[in-house]
Amino acid sequence: MKIFMKFVVLAFAYLCAAMAFAQGSGHLELTTVVQKEQISVDDDGKQQKELVQAATVLPGDSVIYTITFRNVSQESAENVTITNPVPVNLTYESGSAFGPGTVIEFSVDGGKYYSVASELTVTENGEVRAATADDYTHIRWIMQNDLAAGAQGVARFRARLN
Amino acid sequence: MKSVINLNGLVTRLATVAAVLLFSQQAFAVGTAAGTDVNNQASIAYSVGSVPQTAVQSNIATFRVDNRVNFTLVPDPNPVVPTQVNVGDTQVAVRFLLQNTGNQTQDFAFLPTNEADGVIVNGNTDSGQMNNLSVVADNNDDNTVNDAEDFIEELTADATRVVWIVADADTPIPNELLDGDFAHVLLSATVRAGGGGGLGGIITTSASDTVGTEDVVVAVGGVLDEDSASAQNTYQVASASLTVTKASLLIDDPINGTVNPFHIPGATVEYTITVTNNSLTVDADAISISDELTNVTLVADPFALGYDVEIINNGAAAILDCDADGGDGDTDGCALDLDTPAVGTNTLTVGNANLVITVVANTTLTIRFQVTID
Structure with a gap:
């Protein structure tokens, strides 16, 4: 019960933050927040992970970006694609990108060409090799379905401070 | 040299080179500099009624990189090779290397001491004491024991500086040094605030995490709130033979x-x-x-x-x-x-x-x- 209440409070706080930050004047609103994962131990001695504000971030620490998008219009949006560059000084953490109902692609050339992770390559010293998470410069989430009026979606990824 | 798919001419190529160089430096560096603001902005593209719409930008999410305080101190060479000293010699130096493995410029204070008899370093047992211990920091990085300061002034993140203990093997010797005796010395280093103008003050871990400010986390050797480290070096006495x-x-x-x-x-x-x-x-x-x-x-x-x-x-x-x-x-x-x-x-x-x-x-x-x- 206690945990559930905490979740509700967190969710509410998060929603408020999202609304406060919301941008855009068209059909869609888009918000990004940066957080850290904090592990705490509850009264029963169980470890809990929760996302907190990224207050103290040191080299080697991971941060989590959560991108929330919402259709605030009366019309359905098609071909919805969210794009996020991997911020300067951060390295994308392999496998961390998440987005329900989306296909996730990556770019290693500054966002000019995208592909799913397994098909990306890098040419280094004249040799072609599979791209790794260290190579990624951009991430994008392609929604497989339309975003209905009033509907909301979320995309998320984790990155490590160099 | 790394290149990527779809190179579109010289400008792109140069930009890629620059990016790769930057990446290489980061790969070897201790970490992103404290105080750096890391920004993130997402965008969303979509169509309505098959008509592409203007992409929408998100807010910019920012955090500030905090100051992780850390350093290493080792004898040079490492492991220790005893420095030969004759009874009667004065101002004999043994060498240490201090590397700032944090992500902010720092100063460092030092305390040199004699190790007690019986202390073993690298298999050699201490049986003598040196006199008149002092510290010289190579603040002009010329690898010569000619600097006035006994503290490290302004060591940038990732940089390494030489520090010497300088000691005498003259009389009176507290514990008579004999030919072949080992006299170990201990150099303790404590991190201090950078900022120039002499040795900075003591720094401690920030009391609280504050969003958007450069907090300090002191953790020398990975131990929270530890601000010191030490290393040993060795003199070996070779008297008039x-x-x-x-x-x-x-x-x-x-x-x-x-x-x-x-x-x-x-x-x-x-x-x-x-x-x-x-x-x-x-x-x-x-x-x-x-x-x-x-x-x-x-x-x-x-x-x-x-x-x-x-x-x-x-x-x-x-x-x-x-x-x-x-x-x-x-x-x-x-x-x-x-x-x-x-x-x-x-x-x-x-x-x-x-x-x-x-x-x-x-x-x-x-x-x-x-x-x-x-």
Whole structure:
């Protein structure tokens, strides 16, 4: 019960933050927040992970970006694609990108060409090799379905401070 | 050189090169500099009724990189190779390397101490103490012990600087240093705030996390709130090192004269004792050479010099000679003690309070005399 209440409070706080930050004047609103994962131990001695504000971030620490998008219009949006560059000084953490109902692609050339992770390559010293998470410069989430009026979606990824 | 798919001309190429260089530096660097703001902005593209719409930008999410305080201190070379020191030497340096493995420019304060007797470093047991320990930080990075400061001033993230402990092996020595003794020293370093203008103040972990500010996390060696580290180094004493050799030359015997003489009673033998000081820096003071002469008799004034024993000291200006007869009260510095330590043994001693012999560093002293076989 206690945990559930905490979740509700967190969710509410998060929603408020999202609304406060919301941008855009068209059909869609888009918000990004940066957080850290904090592990705490509850009264029963169980470890809990929760996302907190990224207050103290040191080299080697991971941060989590959560991108929330919402259709605030009366019309359905098609071909919805969210794009996020991997911020300067951060390295994308392999496998961390998440987005329900989306296909996730990556770019290693500054966002000019995208592909799913397994098909990306890098040419280094004249040799072609599979791209790794260290190579990624951009991430994008392609929604497989339309975003209905009033509907909301979320995309998320984790990155490590160099 | 790394290149990526879809290179579109020189500008892109140069940009890629720059990006790769940047990445390479980051890969080797300790971390992103404290105080850096890391920004993130997402965008969303979409269509409505098959008509593409203007992409929407998100807010910019920002956090500020905090100051992780960390450093390493090691002897150089590592593991320690003892630094040779002669008794009497002063201002002998042993070397350490301090690397700032944090992500902010810092100062560092030092405290040098002697390790106690019995402390073992790299298999060598401490049995002596150095005097007058001080620290010199190579703040001008010229790898020469010529800096005034005993603290590190403004060491940037990832950079390494040389620090020396400088110590004397002179007298009075708290714990007499002998040849071959090891004297370990300990250098303790404490991180201080950077910012120039001399040694910065003590820094501590920020009391609270504050969004958008550069918080401080002091964690030397990965231990939260630890602000110090230490390393050991070693002096090894090499005192004035004397080697003594004795050579004999058969001069004559009563039957054959000087032609093919034999070691028979009445034969004359010339002895040459050579004392060499192998130290390059330390003089051997007040040496005394004793020689036991068994069943022989010292020849008086064999070289027609007016003395029984010839002393040639290469390191001294004058030739010193002395008589060995017991009748002069040994005031000339030579003594011939009969039947010492055993009957039939005469002990010749050269050098005493009346004749202070110094073998200067890297020189030789030669003592020459003759005896007849009883």
